[in-house]
Amino acid sequence: MTLLLLAGTSEAQKLAQALATRGVRAVASLAGATRAPRDLPLPVRHGGFGGADGFATYLAAEGITAVLDATHPFAANITARTARVCAAQGVPYCLLLRPGWQAEPGDRWTFIDREEEAAAHIAPDETVFLATGRQTLSCFANLAPRKVWCRQIDPPEEPFPFEGGQFLVGRPPFSVVDETELFTQLGIDWLVVKNAGGTPSRTKLTAARDLGIPVLMLTRPSPPDAPKVSTVEAALDWVLAL
Known part of the structure; x- marks a missing residue:
């Protein structure tokens, strides 16, 4: 297996560490929104893929066999494109989407x-x-x-x-x-x-x-109709079950 981890969040950092510790073959991808991102314990690629066609080409060229999307909950375009291309290519895909905030007493x-x-x-x-x-x-x-x-x-x-x-x-x-x-x-x-x-x-x-x-x-954008989990632990379980 070669996993592509779409990173850029604190959850992705934790996942990268867990994947590296377990010896899972994986590469992390950072879109480049932050000029000096924190280091990840995985091979890292930087920048975009060049749209849906470029992403599909990358998956095939690099032998990617699964994609774990741990991008920001508002990275709607990236998430929608990734889910769509993975479905078309038959590549297992999972979205790690942390729960949204809920108002508490006193919040306005x-x-x-x-x-x-x-x-x-x-x-x-x-x-x-x-x-x-x-x-x-x-x-x-x-x-x-x-x-x-x-x-x-x-x-x-x-x-x-x-x-x-x-x-x-x-x-x-x-x-x-x-x-x-x-x-x-x-x-x-x-x-x-x-x-x-x-x-x-x-x-x-x-x-x-x-x-x-x-x-x-x-308000959050609606996520794609695709497999999703809400915790790092569940995301790791998904990877290890592949």
């Missing part, structure tokens, strides 16, 4: 389906913290000229794409204390996040609840 969440909907909820004089990454930043352009902070892992290479915005560079994890101090210092009135799920990154939601900050929560 409003769910939205598209980034452009955020402006309808936020007054022009309010300050916004975008914890949604840089890839969809331009979709929030109608927030201008509100004061907008966008946190990203890598230092920006281009100016903020709309008026009123400013980048903040930081690499997770962040503690609840860290997030509470940051939101207080910046005078944040709204937090905007994707419903990515996961325990480490929930700290910003806890901080928002403690400070009484309302949250706009982007």
Whole structure:
């Protein structure tokens, strides 16, 4: 067996370590969204595949016999393409999709389906913290000229794409204390996040609840109709059962 692990999440890091420890023949793939990703204990390829045709060619050329998709829950295009190509090629495929966040007592969440909907909820004089990454930043352009902070892992290479915005560079994890101090210092009135799920990154939601900050929560895209698991342990069991 030669497994392709589509990586880029904390779950993928844990899976890579488990696969390496068990001697599973595998290669990890990183799309390149982060310029300095953490090291993985597997052979790693970087960058895209060149669309569906390029991905199909890669699977055949490299003798890939199974694909485990541990990409971000909002990497909808990659996941849909991967599931579709694997089905067409008869390559076993499984999606590791961690559970989404659920509101707890005291949370003030409003769910939205598209980034452009955020402006309808936020007054022009309010300050916004975008914890949604840089890839969809331009979709929030109608927030201008509100004061907008966008946190990203890598230092920006281009100016903020709309008026009123400013980048903040930081690499997770962040503690609840860290997030509470940051939101207080910046005078944040709204937090905007994707419903990515996961325990480490929930700290910003806890901080928002403690400070009484309302949250706009982007709804997850629907996953493909394909085999899926919700934990690293279940994903590893799937691999070992092949």
